[in-house]
Amino acid sequence: MTDKHTAALLRLLREGAAEEAFxxxxxxxxxxxxxxxxxxxxxxxxxxxxxLAALYETAGDLASLRDLEDVLQAIVRRARTLIGTDVxxxxxxxxxxxxxxxxxxxxxxxxxxxxxRLAVGTGLGGLVAETAQPYHTADYxxxxxxxxxxxxxxxxxxxxxxxxxxxxxxSGDQVYGVLFVANRRVRPFAPEExxxxxxxxxHAALAIENATLFEEVERAAAVHQRLTAVALEGGGTDGxxxxxxxxxxxxxxxxxxxxxxxxxxxxxxxxxxxxxxxxSGSRRLALDDDAGCVxxxxxxxxxxxxxxxxxxxLDASDIHALERAAQVAALMLLSERTVAEAExxxxxxxxxxxxxxxxxxxxxxxRRTALVGLDLDGGHVVLAARRSDGGGRRRVTDAASRYAAxxxxxxxxxxxxxxxxxPAGKGAGEAARVLAAVLSSGAGRPVTVGGESxxxxxxxxxxxxxxxxxxxxxxxxxxxxxxxxxRDELGIYGLLLSQAGRAExxxxxxxxxxxxxxxxxxxxxxxxxxxxxxxxxxxxLTRTAAALYxxxxxxYQRIDKVGTLLGDGWRHGDRALxxxxxxxxxxxxx
Numbered sequence: 001m002t003d004k005h006t007a008a009l010l011r012l013l014r015e016g017a018a019e020e021a022f023x024x025x026x027x028x029x030x031x032x033x034x035x036x037x038x039x040x041x042x043x044x045x046x047x048x049x050x051x052l053a054a055l056y057e058t059a060g061d062l063a064s065l066r067d068l069e070d071v072l073q074a075i076v077r078r079a080r081t082l083i084g085t086d087v088x089x090x091x092x093x094x095x096x097x098x099x100x101x102x103x104x105x106x107x108x109x110x111x112x113x114x115x116x117r118l119a120v121g122t123g124l125g126g127l128v129a130e131t132a133q134p135y136h137t138a139d140y141x142x143x144x145x146x147x148x149x150x151x152x153x154x155x156x157x158x159x160x161x162x163x164x165x166x167x168x169x170x171s172g173d174q175v176y177g178v179l180f181v182a183n184r185r186v187r188p189f190a191p192e193e194x195x196x197x198x199x200x201x202x203h204a205a206l207a208i209e210n211a212t213l214f215e216e217v218e219r220a221a222a223v224h225q226r227l228t229a230v231a232l233e234g235g236g237t238d239g240x241x242x243x244x245x246x247x248x249x250x251x252x253x254x255x256x257x258x259x260x261x262x263x264x265x266x267x268x269x270x271x272x273x274x275x276x277x278x279x280s281g282s283r284r285l286a287l288d289d290d291a292g293c294v295x296x297x298x299x300x301x302x303x304x305x306x307x308x309x310x311x312x313x314l315d316a317s318d319i320h321a322l323e324r325a326a327q328v329a330a331l332m333l334l335s336e337r338t339v340a341e342a343e344x345x346x347x348x349x350x351x352x353x354x355x356x357x358x359x360x361x362x363x364x365x366x367r368r369t370a371l372v373g374l375d376l377d378g379g380h381v382v383l384a385a386r387r388s389d390g391g392g393r394r395r396v397t398d399a400a401s402r403y404a405a406x407x408x409x410x411x412x413x414x415x416x417x418x419x420x421x422x423p424a425g426k427g428a429g430e431a432a433r434v435l436a437a438v439l440s441s442g443a444g445r446p447v448t449v450g451g452e453s454x455x456x457x458x459x460x461x462x463x464x465x466x467x468x469x470x471x472x473x474x475x476x477x478x479x480x481x482x483x484x485x486x487r488d489e490l491g492i493y494g495l496l497l498s499q500a501g502r503a504e505x506x507x508x509x510x511x512x513x514x515x516x517x518x519x520x521x522x523x524x525x526x527x528x529x530x531x532x533x534x535x536x537x538x539x540x541l542t543r544t545a546a547a548l549y550x551x552x553x554x555x556y557q558r559i560d561k562v563g564t565l566l567g568d569g570w571r572h573g574d575r576a577l578x579x580x581x582x583x584x585x586x587x588x589x590x
Contacts, residue, residue: 006031013041015247026252029426068211072104080106082200083193085181087161088203090169091118093123093176113159123152128166128178134170134198136165136189142394151478163187167198169205174207174388216317223247223321227328237332241265244325248318250311254297254329257305268310282319293319299330305339340401347372347401348412351421354458355414355465365458372410373516377456379424381431382464384417385439385449385473388481390445393418399442404433421461428453428468432484446482448475477587505585512582515565527565528583530558535580539571546564 008084022035038399057078072090076411080088081298087107091100093119100575101117108114111172116169123148128135137143140163141153163183169176171494179201181189202251230239241252242262264270271287285292291314309318317457350363350368366376385396397418400411410423420435438449450471454464471487478490509517513528522526530548537543562570569575 005388016076017305035482068207069104071207071211072204073106073208075200076104077106079179079181079200082196082327083165083189085179085187086184087159088179088181089113090177090179091129092176093120093129095315096463102123103177104462109157110155110158113155116155118152119149121268122147122149123178124164125166126353127176128168130174132168132170132175134165134167134194136163136194138188140164140185140411143459160184161188165189165194165197167194167201169208171202171205171209174209177203179204186337201271212317216320220320220324224324224328227325231328231335232330236336237298237329238265240325240329240332244309244322245478248309248311248321250309253308253309253310255306256333258504262305266310269309282323284314293322295319295322295326297326297329297333298333304330304333309571342492343372347410348375351410351412351414351419353447354421355419355462362458373408375422375423376461377460378462379456380454380464381422381424381426381451382454382461382468383420383422383428383432383435383451384465384468385420385447386417386472387443387445387447389417392441392445396439396447399439400435401439412548414465419465419468424453428482428486432486434484436484438484440482449484450475451484451486479583483583509582509586512578513566513586517561517586519565527558527562528586530555531579532561532587534559534585535576
């Protein structure tokens, strides 16, 4: 009898019969229990094999299906089949709105469910999305663990769902959404079913991540293609900013290395606190109600400027697209700089020929000046500029070149100064003051400018340049740093700019303070400086001694020596005025 029961039990195991068939066989209890245990193991093994097959098929879907929607639909359908539930569905996180929405369903019948949205933290799905942990309930309508809402409960009730299991779609620390299976009756979920669902959810997260990366690459490539077209068509930074703002849907700002705004597109106001030249890598910014990302424009390790994108929300694809745009912007700025440097070299060479050897090849000079937009037959204003310390020449000349180009002139370095030649318009004095303000702003330090008007012809330009350079020296001698002026505005000091005037004034200086200057030259003394300081302090001996950093007794000795050289009346009346003026003229002429 036992052999007969054993054969019958083996047949039931081969057929995969239900548990009731084993119990109704009438076999001995221990034999039935062993058979049921074997049956349970076979069922578990079968489930594991089915699960592994499903995961294998899902992996194949990830490799073969290019459309994200197809991959997600296959995962949801497979989850419903393997877990054996009435429905399955998938919620994704919406970064723009900060909630979740139903993306894919299988077995769902109501339209309200298919188009539903769920706040993070609300209901079972909201809790899974918030905590990134799996949750399940055998009877959701009566489960008090979850934050119920009238909207969510009404949607679930209309669909008739009771038992729900949800697991997060997670890759690393990133939660993309929630994968659900659900029944329309009370039903528990076994641990192995939860594990299988988690594995499917991980595959879904991988599919979303791959699709997102692919979308980012495609988007960045499209942006790069559009911007490259702008660069090839000569759209410049204005075209780059407007195209990028159009593609990404925000506002775009382009600065050069010195923080000068080159281009802007979009409605956002220019942010005053955005880091510019010092930016060393892409960085997110909080700008009032908007988000921003600032990235450097660089090439070959050289920083050229800064690019800023401002919009309500930013994701990784926006940042990648911005970084692609920064590469194109670098090419644009390098190209513009190369062209500008070539033009500047040409203008500098023309300026050298014009001021250095104007008579060597007058016709050739006329042709070259015409190439840079300068008409030798017209009137001009010649301006000479520099900082008091002689530094920053490149920066001053660059700023002068940009200014001159806008006005149809030319600029370059000559004789230690930055020289600008402009078509006649403003008077020489006004032109010098305007240029001093422009260059001081561009250089970040006071820049002084001397100017002179020139008539037609190369010779007139050469003479005007000499006077402008001399005017610049006089301004420095008069402690008028950062100012601009021409000869006619220098008063009596303007006589120093003419040959005849310099000769006459030289004789005046010699007659008035010659002995004093000779004493300083032969003895290495500072009597001339002492007298100028004395007049500058309104004859106050205490203030004069302090300004010279000498004791009052030492000052008395110097004053007595000056009296010996110039006569006792040098400190009073018209004689004092002549001495003061003569020393000032000597200083400016030196």
